[in-house]
Amino acid sequence: MLIGVLCALGAGLVWGMVFVTPLLLADYPGIVLSLGRYLAFGLIAIIPALVDSKRIGTLRRDDWRAALKLSLVGNLLYYAALATAIQLADAPLPTMIIGTLPVVISVCSNWSPGHGADSVAWRLLLPSVAIILIGLLCVNSAELAHMKIATHHRSVSDYVLGCLIAIAAVAAWTWYPIVNSRYLKANPHISSTTWASAQGLATLPLALIGFLGYFVYLKLSGDLYPFPFGPRPGLFIGLMLLIGFCASWIGTLLWNKASQHLPTTLLAQLIVFETLAALLYAFILRGTAPSAAVIVGIILLGTGVILGVRTFQHQIP
Numbered sequence: 001m002l003i004g005v006l007c008a009l010g011a012g013l014v015w016g017m018v019f020v021t022p023l024l025l026a027d028y029p030g031i032v033l034s035l036g037r038y039l040a041f042g043l044i045a046i047i048p049a050l051v052d053s054k055r056i057g058t059l060r061r062d063d064w065r066a067a068l069k070l071s072l073v074g075n076l077l078y079y080a081a082l083a084t085a086i087q088l089a090d091a092p093l094p095t096m097i098i099g100t101l102p103v104v105i106s107v108c109s110n111w112s113p114g115h116g117a118d119s120v121a122w123r124l125l126l127p128s129v130a131i132i133l134i135g136l137l138c139v140n141s142a143e144l145a146h147m148k149i150a151t152h153h154r155s156v157s158d159y160v161l162g163c164l165i166a167i168a169a170v171a172a173w174t175w176y177p178i179v180n181s182r183y184l185k186a187n188p189h190i191s192s193t194t195w196a197s198a199q200g201l202a203t204l205p206l207a208l209i210g211f212l213g214y215f216v217y218l219k220l221s222g223d224l225y226p227f228p229f230g231p232r233p234g235l236f237i238g239l240m241l242l243i244g245f246c247a248s249w250i251g252t253l254l255w256n257k258a259s260q261h262l263p264t265t266l267l268a269q270l271i272v273f274e275t276l277a278a279l280l281y282a283f284i285l286r287g288t289a290p291s292a293a294v295i296v297g298i299i300l301l302g303t304g305v306i307l308g309v310r311t312f313q314h315q316i317p
Helices: 002-015 017-024 030-051 053-057 061-089 092-098 101-111 122-150 156-186 192-221 233-261 264-269 272-286 292-315
Strands: none
Touching: 002 017, 002 233, 002 272, 017 030, 017 061, 017 233, 017 272, 030 053, 030 061, 030 192, 030 233, 053 192, 061 092, 061 156, 061 192, 092 122, 092 156, 092 272, 101 122, 101 156, 101 264, 101 272, 122 264, 122 272, 122 292, 156 233, 156 264, 192 233, 233 264, 264 292, 272 292
């Protein structure tokens, strides 16, 4: 359990970086940020795949098909939706919606039939989920107040569209960890490192096709956007390599490791580490301290996670 929790914590710390990247590159479309991140992920994954070539070579066609589906939904579609939502409605509103993932995934995972090892009695699960939900409400009520002050120039239509796209991102990332975790547990011979590299390799052709498609779209529409590296190529390439390596390859590796050690319903609650990391980086970027409501929310999130771990402790050898 300790290994699983620490791996989930590490994944959350590096995943939090992706919430501030769209703000640092606000003049880049969300689709370009997604394609850039996962093109970097795919290129970086070639190196560990070569080192791990023997185990990569043992993957079956079904394994590659699963990796391709997981990469498309959990990588490209999710981050394109997240980045676009943040740029439309600023970070707080999409972060609030994405922040519900621990609750949404816990409930969906626990509801799924035929996976008793990942489930627990509702009377045992609901207290930790309720505390996490209240913590998220505390955190995001303060963030929404900040949004109203700092981003009053955004239109209502932008907020609504950003909200809808963020909901689509939630749907994508609710599906991803549940399917990914169950696939790894059904195939224990696949190591977390091998599976992270496989998803990176599966992402690479998708990102290349996406880049080509977006280039054709820009040409046909007459858009003069400086494709593919945008108006600030140095910063763009640097950040894409950074999150491609840290948030994508290392984050995927750590999450895969956690998925092999923990029930999916508990693992879902540990996604709060991503929310907490995103808040930390956002406050550093702003140069401000968290408000009392945010601090209370953080304490509740931590309490909910501890309660969730204790709830599942008897199920983990």
